[in-house]
Amino acid sequence: MYKKTSTAAAVAATTCLFLIVGGCSATSTGKPEADKPEAAKAAPKAKAVDYAAMSPKALAEYLIFESGSYELDQPTQEGTNGRARLTQDDIQKTCSLMKGENLSDKTREKVSALAAASIKYPEDGIKLGDWKKGRELAWSGFGYRTAHNPDDHAKRATGGNCYNCHQLATDRTGGNIGPSLTGYGKIRGNSPATLKYTYEVIYNPHTYFACTNMPRMGATGVLSQQQIADIMAYLLDPASPVNK
Amino acid sequence: MFKKTLRALPIALAVSATAGLSMAEAPEDVLDKLIKKTNSPYLTQSPQNIMIMPDNPAWLVADEGAILFRTPRGPKNASLEKCDFGKGPGVLEGAHVELPRYFADTGKVMDLDSRLVHCMKTLQGFTDNDPAIKKKHGSDSDIMKLQTYIASKSGGMSWNPPMNHPMEKAMRNAGEVMFYRRSGTMDFSCSTCHTQDGKRIRASVLPNINRPDEWTKAISWPAYRTSHDHVRSSQHRVLECLWQMRYPDIRNGSDASIALISFWTDAARGAPAILPDLKR
Known part of the structure; x- marks a missing residue:
């Protein structure tokens, strides 16, 4: 009985994993965020990628632009959007010095x-x-x-x-x-x-x-x-x- | 006889739960020690706020949270007493100073806010559209009442977010990059304001992330904000900073917000939490 239960649990867990992966590939169809229902917007697409395998910089960029964390379509006063506000130009990129980093x-x-x-x-x-x-x-x-x-x-x-x-x-x-x-x-x-x-x-x-x-x-x-x-x-x- | 014992049991449990709060240290005492140790201008900037800390309105909010926590609610008519904040089901003592952390059941690094929401959904059956979950801010929200209560069980304990799981390290390290990452209309990053001693925006003294004994106050949320007349969360602090930085909205409980909170909590490691706090 105990064994059966744990097997069933394992099956359920595996199914769930497939569902998650399936759900993720469905979100990467390039559909704009606005078309999705609220629940789908809030659900992180993160499961498709392995955070732990990414460099801190790559993960930061992913979290900002791909994880659904920010309202990237939010309008700005200058007629752009949230994505533009978060996108770095050359000076911003060069000047994002981490602790202990110095400018050559x-x-x-x-x-x-x-x-x-x-x-x-x-x-x-x-x-x-x-x-x-x-x-x-x-x-x-x-x-x-x-x-x-x-x-x-x-x-x-x-x-x-x-x-x-x-x-x-x-x-x-x-x-x-x-x-x-x-x-x-x-x-x-x-x-x-x-x-x-x-x-x-x-x-x-x-x-x-x-x-x-x-x-x-x-x-x-x-x-x-x-x-x-x-x-x-x-x-x-x-x-x-x-x-x- | 047996029946009597059964009936008395929940009462005994309730009494012992209330008595259990003795482990947390009063926030005004924690702050007082930090001030004596550091003499930091950030910690001492408001004598009025220090004076009213023993009467912090956040305690009333925490009391309401204590009742909510134990009350069976939601479609599943369950309390939150089985919610696991990382130290086992129902263990609140010291739970908040070890958040954010990785949870195997969700495969995610979660902060207090998102873990609480998770339990309200799984244990109580609430959904995103229920007011209990939907309303994230304000002293009158269930989320803030519960967070304030749960966090108050970590007063005086040292910040100690676990960094054993690769996901915990990854989120903390990405949060560090985000902290120093400049963008937006004014080229601001978090580090613009929070990496030097004794800096001010107008009259407000800013906390320095490189000083754990000062930084702990900056990250001790929930805190009652006198200028808002509400108890506010870590998530709310992220929101307000990013607004001033001319960034777009960050979503409550999003991975980017949790990465930032992971980094800033790690920066206070070893310093005692001031919970609930009271701030400008």
């Missing part, structure tokens, strides 16, 4: 060159905008968040996120992931060279600081040239609270 000089040069090539300058030259507008842009962290609570850009202007990581004027509390920029213009003046450098750092900071944590606000299109000019005024205008 050659890679540093490559990243800086890529960054410099991405910069587009204003046709009428780099000028300072309105520091008051720049102050609000520097403070606002609104924009480009999607997921369960997407930022509606039609209802509210997007910001530059500067205060999240930098201390600027001392009337508001800034973060310290980036260096303090209090007195930025007072220290540097506003020569054409300083204007150009500041514009380039905001547009694509990897030009000077390869693999920096700072976002590429101009290169990614988060900030327009006019918005960069306004933030530059906040940093460099002698009348700005940053320089008081």
Whole structure:
């Protein structure tokens, strides 16, 4: 009796295994996720592959793009989708340094060159905008968040996120992931060279600081040239609270 | 006589189960020791929160979870007392500090959230569309009540997720890659904010994954969040971080979420869990 039961259990387990494998091959027909019922979407296709046999990098890519873990079709404010947000460009790939990994000089040069090539300058030259507008842009962290609570850009202007990581004027509390920029213009003046450098750092900071944590606000299109000019005024205008 | 004994048995069991919670250490005491040991600005950033920890509203949520756990429910009219969280059916003491872990019955690495859902389906017969399972967030959800109760049985115990099974290692290692992987509108990875000491986003001090005695507080979920007025889970923390990072939604209980949680739990190995915690 006991033996029979365990045989039956083994048969059941084997059948189940076949069902799982069968279920998996059925999901890899290239059908878009949206066509599937909710339950099928949630069911991982993972059983078809052996996680333990994959390299950590290969498994990470699999989990992100193939395992049904992310809402890859979720729309974004820029008209792309979740998949695009998770897909790495050259700089992101090169700069995903693991603990203890360092940037070689050659890679540093490559990243800086890529960054410099991405910069587009204003046709009428780099000028300072309105520091008051720049102050609000520097403070606002609104924009480009999607997921369960997407930022509606039609209802509210997007910001530059500067205060999240930098201390600027001392009337508001800034973060310290980036260096303090209090007195930025007072220290540097506003020569054409300083204007150009500041514009380039905001547009694509990897030009000077390869693999920096700072976002590429101009290169990614988060900030327009006019918005960069306004933030530059906040940093460099002698009348700005940053320089008081 | 015999009948009387039978009737008394469940009562005796219930009493001993309640008395059993003495093994877990009060979260405020665990935190106090960590603060004395490290003086970490992340741990000390909110004196108000430290002050109200003994009155953490999460305890009320845990109490409701304790009742739910023992109550026969669902189409199968069963309680969760036979649910195996990795240390044997019904064993909750120290179970949460050893999650995520590999479960042979599902062939998957599971975290507290997904293992709980698994038991609610298999033992109680709930389905994905039942409110008991569908509602994943908020102090009023069954999932959060149960998670808070189960996790509270691991207070003060050291994080010790098993790494013996190849799947456990694979998920932890993939989670590590994901932690350092930059993408999205702002090029953020988890490591942008969580690999240095004393860093802040505006006024909020960030936890450093390289400091287990600090990191343990960051990963001690469920925790009551004062700014949300709700108890939140590890899965909810993943969700909120990824939203700020400009990533798309990650699905609750998905393998990617569990890989991240595996890595971040491993990083706190050896440090005592603060459960339930209270955070900003």
